[in-house]
Amino acid sequence: MDERPIGVFDSGLGGLTAVREIRSILPSENIIYFGDTSRVPYGGRSREILLKYARQDVHFLRSFDIKALLVACGTVSSNVLPVLQQESDVPILGVVEPACRCALAATRNKRVGLIATAASVRSGAYERALAAMDGEVTVIAKACPLFVPLVENGRYRVGDCVIETVAREYLESLKEAGVDTLIMGCTHYPLLEEVVAKVMGPGVTLVDSGAQAARQLKESLTRRGALCTQRQGGITLYASDITGDFGALAPQFLREPAPQVLEVDIDKY
């Protein structure tokens, strides 16, 4: 048993959907979450800038005595995870590999779709991970740069003509390619699950990358004998910029009341 907390970070609020999954399957764990809200979004930035920001995010979370760190950001996971892992003696997990493992278990026709940020798609990380697991899988990837701002502005509900139009455009090529499994490679996308399911139709399995990463985190802690089981765990929320939006949206992502958000000057890390 290891009572130390788990660190989780994302560019902004999206990673809270992964925190929700961790809370659901690991209710005794304490979680320290950092959202880099002074520099959100990450999805359109270059690899160099992403590495710089991710190193600071890791450095901040490691200023606490954490037992594991989850990169709940598809963009960072797909671009710079191996570098972060090499530089750290605390186990660092990302969202790419667990999502690919789940997609491979789900696909029957070996045609897997990926929706993610521009930087995630550009990285080719999902293609590499899937190819390493199964050489016969074909990946069809589509960058969806408007999904994050639309979700952060509350436009993720079925019936909203704006999100439905954008979703139909983004998903058209994936439907035409006949994918039977679709990786939602950004932690904002679980809020779009109904919209995406409506466009893709009932024959396509959607893979929530945050949920899969939470499961891998549980496996990893179990293997190391580092699980915590004897108490009610809590959440501590940090952000690099605090505006009213964070407090208002956090409960929607967490699906539970959110604690007060604490501010951190991330440039000091």
Added chain:
Amino acid sequence: MDERPIGVFDSGLGGLTAVREIRSILPSENIIYFGDTSRVPYGGRSREILLKYARQDVHFLRSFDIKALLVACGTVSSNVLPVLQQESDVPILGVVEPACRCALAATRNKRVGLIATAASVRSGAYERALAAMDGEVTVIAKACPLFVPLVENGRYRVGDCVIETVAREYLESLKEAGVDTLIMGCTHYPLLEEVVAKVMGPGVTLVDSGAQAARQLKESLTRRGALCTQRQGGITLYASDITGDFGALAPQFLREPAPQVLEVDIDKY
């Protein structure tokens, strides 16, 4: 005559619409533009973070021997311009006051609308500037947080159902309030001029805040005897993060070929 360059900055690409106006009315001036693309967008951030970023942006541009600086960012202009001006011996101009002056000259019913980012609207700067010029003006303001990501994703054309739906929603309260003049308080918005004009109808005058600021810049340089008139001026572009998007979109904002973008580590300033 003063041959030194003019500095211009914005969070990202939007300020290039102001550069276009400067080029049009001051073709002999050299312009150094900085887009803070590693931290774009500014429109949802807190005043504290905006001040920190703006100080670095000014510091970088002042590392050149500039004769004037235009803050081509409605969010920075409306939140922290007086602080920047106090701290600098180079004249610093913003976009709020010129836009308000133009709106006041245009309005007949003294009902002026403002569309801008959330942080600009929250600042109350346009209301204060207009009240100081004319105590009888009523300002109706509306934050439009999705306009910048939609423009940056190329969705600004009449006939696009997504931008037209969002524009109708944002502009509804301004139409109902009967404004006859509308300040477009963000340098991204000139690209939305046709969409906004279509929704607002022919009776409403649109004020382009970047264009008005360019005019005030010309007046200010003329007064100081600091105009440059004897040569063909040029543009130098800097950005804090360089991705393919900047190079691809810059000519659309400038309406002329854009030079190669140079990278700067803004955290060093």
